Amino acid sequence: MKPYQVLVVDDSAFMRKIISDLIEKDAEFQVTATAVNGREAVDKVKELQPDLVTMDVEMPEMNGLEALKRIMLDHPLPVIMLSGINEEGMKETILALEGGAFDFIRKPSISSAHDINSVGESLREQMKEAMLERERREARSASALLAAEAPSVPPKPESVPSQSPTKPADKPAGGFEGTTNRLLHRETRISQAPVTSDTAKPVDIKSLNKPARQGDRFKVIPPEANRADGPFKASSEPKAETRAPDASRPKTAAAAGGVPGTPSVTGRERKSGVKGLDKLVAVGCSTGGPRALKAFLEKIPADFPAPIVIVQHMPPNFTKSLAQRLNTFSPLDVMEAEQGMILRKGAAYIAPGGYHMKVTETASGQFAISLTKEEARNGHRPSVDTLFESLLPLDSLERHAVIMTGMGSDGAKMMKSLYDAGIRSTFAESEETCVVYGMPRSAVELQCVSYILPLQDIAPRLVQVVK
Structure with a gap:
C-alpha cells in the first residue's frame, strides 16, 4: 500500500526535521515535502496535493491560520496544527480549530526526548484517525453514487408501508448518503x-x-x-x-x-x-x-x-x-x-x-x-x-x-x-x-x-x- 503523503510546515528547520522523523516512524506515512511558511504551504498543497498537512501556527510572512483559511477554501484536506504554549499561539490555535483544522498538538520540548516521543504518538494517532475518516467518507460517497445510478423499481402497492404518526419522517428532498x-x-x-x-x-x-x-x-x-x-x-x-440578545449587552466574568x-x-x-x-x-x-x-x-x-x-x-x-x-x-x-x-x-x-x-x-x-x-x-x-x-x-x-x-x-x-x-x-x-x-x-x-x-x-x- 502506498504511504499517505504529508506536507510538514514550520519556519524552524530543526522542528521540521523533528516532526518529519516522528511522522515517518509509521510506515503508513511519508513526508513528501516541507514548507517554511504559510505562503509556501499554500503553493505546495496546490502543486503536490498531499493527503495531510501539519501546520505550525506562528510563522513569518504568512502564519498558519491564514494558510489554513486558503487551503480549506481551495483544497480542503485534514490539517493538524502545531501550537506553542504561549498565549498568542493558544489563541491562534483556537481560531484555527474554528477555521476547519482537524485537530492540534502542542509543539514538543526539544530538550526532552520523552516529550518528543509523547507528542509523536499523539500526532500519529491523529493522522491515522484523519485518514480513516477520509476513507470512510469516500467509501460512503461511492456507495451513495452507485445507489443513485441504480435503476429505480417502483414498489408494488401492497409493499408500501402505511403511514402513521409514529413512523419516522419521509426522506428529505434531495436525499443524503x-x-x-x-x-x-x-x-x-x-x-x-x-x-x-x-x-x-x-x-x-x-x-x-x-x-x-x-x-x-x-x-x-x-x-x-x-x-x-x-x-x-x-x-x-x-x-x-x-x-x-443585543450585542451591546454587558457581560460579566463570573x-x-x-x-x-x-x-x-x-x-x-x-x-x-x-x-x-x-x-x-x-x-x-x-x-x-x-x-x-x-x-x-x-x-x-x-x-x-x-x-x-x-x-x-x-x-x-x-x-x-x-x-x-x-x-x-x-x-x-x-x-x-x-x-x-x-x-x-x-x-x-x-x-x-x-x-x-x-x-x-x-x-x-x-x-x-x-x-x-x-x-x-x-x-x-x-x-x-x-x-x-x-x-x-x-x-x-x-x-x-x-x-x-x-x-x-x-x-x-x-x-x-x-x-x-x-x-x-x-x-x-x-x-x-x-x-x-x-x-x-x-x-x-x-x-x-x-x-x-x-x-x-x-x-x-x-x-x-x-x-
Whole structure:
C-alpha cells in the first residue's frame, strides 16, 4: 500500500526535521515535502496535493491560520496544527480549530526526548484517525453514487408501508448518503410525540447501515456551515429561543480573574440565579469540539434557565483561551471552571485541561464545581464520563446530557447510565455535521440517545426541552 503523503510546515528547520522523523516512524506515512511558511504551504498543497498537512501556527510572512483559511477554501484536506504554549499561539490555535483544522498538538520540548516521543504518538494517532475518516467518507460517497445510478423499481402497492404518526419522517428532498444520513438528516426519533420521561425512547440503530470498520468519520465542514445563513441552516427553528440578545449587552466574568476587558463581578452579581436552581445541562466533545461549541453556545439565550457544564478534550491552558473566545460569541457568560464555583443560570463552565470536572451538591443545597487530579479516564483528563457520572446522584435536578463531535467513546457509557436512571433528555450530534463521528456514534450504539440532531439544531431543540 502506498504511504499517505504529508506536507510538514514550520519556519524552524530543526522542528521540521523533528516532526518529519516522528511522522515517518509509521510506515503508513511519508513526508513528501516541507514548507517554511504559510505562503509556501499554500503553493505546495496546490502543486503536490498531499493527503495531510501539519501546520505550525506562528510563522513569518504568512502564519498558519491564514494558510489554513486558503487551503480549506481551495483544497480542503485534514490539517493538524502545531501550537506553542504561549498565549498568542493558544489563541491562534483556537481560531484555527474554528477555521476547519482537524485537530492540534502542542509543539514538543526539544530538550526532552520523552516529550518528543509523547507528542509523536499523539500526532500519529491523529493522522491515522484523519485518514480513516477520509476513507470512510469516500467509501460512503461511492456507495451513495452507485445507489443513485441504480435503476429505480417502483414498489408494488401492497409493499408500501402505511403511514402513521409514529413512523419516522419521509426522506428529505434531495436525499443524503445512504440510509444512515437519511435517518439522521433531521431529528431521529422513535416517536414524534413530545419527549417526556414517559415517552422518550432510544433511537433504534438496528435499521442504520453500520460501516464495516469501527471508527470515526472525518469530514471537512466549510466555515460557513455554522453561520445562520449557511448551507446547513435548519428549515425551521424556534425563533424565540434562538434570537441572540443585543450585542451591546454587558457581560460579566463570573470567576476571579475572568475574561480580560469584562466588568468585575460583585458578590451579589455572582450569586444571582443560584437559589432555586433545578436544571442542569452537561456537554461533552473532543475533535471538532471548539467549532461545535461556538455554534452551540451562540444559540443559547442569555435567560437560559440552567447552567451548562462542558468537557472539551484539550490540554491545560488552552481551555482558558477557548473559554475566552467562546465568551465573545455566546449570550451566556462562558468561563473556565474553577474549584468551588457555584453554578448559576446564564453561565457556561468549561473544564480546565488537566483536571476532571464534577458537579457536587453543597450542604446549603447549592451546586458547585469540583476539580480533581484523578487518573485519566478513557485516555482523557478531563473526561466526559467523569462529568456525566457525577450527575447520577443529583436527582433533585432536571438533567440534560449532550454529546457532540469527537474521537473515541468518552461519555457514552455514563450517558447510558443516566438514561437507565430515567433521564430521557439525551442528545447526540448526527453524523452529517460531525468532524469525527466517534463519541456520538458510541452513544447511539448503546441506544441511550433520545435526540439525534445536526449541530445547528441541537441548541434550539435543547432550549425547547429545557424551557
